[in-house]
Amino acid sequence: MSRSTPRKEQTHERIVEVAARAVRREGYAGVGVADIMKEAGLTHGGFYAHFPSRDAMLVEAVERAGQDGAARLMQRMEQWREQGASPLRALVETYLSEAHLGGCEGGCPVSSLVSEMPRQSPQLRESGAGRVRGLMNLVRRFLPADARPGAATAVTSTLVGALQLARALGDNAEGRAVLAEARQALLSRYEPEGERAPH
Known part of the structure; x- marks a missing residue:
């Protein structure tokens, strides 16, 4: 292994980290190669040493x-x-929190990008679909054992949809009310009876 390999890997990681924040903040269309490289402190020309394409x-x-x-x-x-x-x-x-409402850049990429996913290249659509499946699987892990089939899909849809609607209304009383109503609806429907007391 050459001496330059660790440095190249660190540079690659820096680019990915910057792009991961940017894509959640700006959406797919808002992420340009030149801007990412500049934010990472690198020259535009070095991009293709790390990636074959923007996608x-x-x-x-x-x-x-x-x-x-x-x-x-x-x-x-x-x-x-x-x-x-x-x-x-x-x-x-946690998902329907005020922190997540205002923290798009560091939050779940599904809630940030899902409405844009169908309009992307096949490579990006498949990548996005993988993130959606991952979120549904995570939700499935935390549902009660007796939850009906399909509950994970319904809960995931409510989580993502409520967060998107709240962000559309803004990080304000109106947006926070959407989150509060969605939290109440999900917990009253799916939380075990004995665990519904406020925490």
């Missing part, structure tokens, strides 16, 4: 955004769990 970079960026968003979600869920919340309540309260 290849975006695939990695969305994957990284998913990993980072999931790690952040799990960390915040653990804080709810330490307070005695059920796994489902921890998920719902």
Whole structure:
């Protein structure tokens, strides 16, 4: 292995990290190669030493955004769990939180990008579909054992849709009300009876 390999890997990671934040903040169309390289402190010309195309970079960026968003979600869920919340309540309260409402850049890429996914290249559509499946699988893990088939799809749809609607209304009382109503609807429907007391 050559001496330059670790440095090249670090540079690659920096580009992916910058792109992962940018794609959640700006959407697919708002991510330009020149802007990403500039934000990463690199020259535009060095891009193709790391990626064969812009789409290849975006695939990695969305994957990284998913990993980072999931790690952040799990960390915040653990804080709810330490307070005695059920796994489902921890998920719902975290995903539909005011922090997530205002924190698009560091949040779940599905809620940031899902409406744009169908209009992307096949490579990016498949990457996006993988993130959607991943979120549905995560939700499935935290539903009660007796939840009906398809509940994970319904809950995921409500989580993502409510967050998108709230962001459309703004990080304000109106947007926060959408989150509160969605939290209440999900928990009253899916949380086990004995765990519905406020935490």
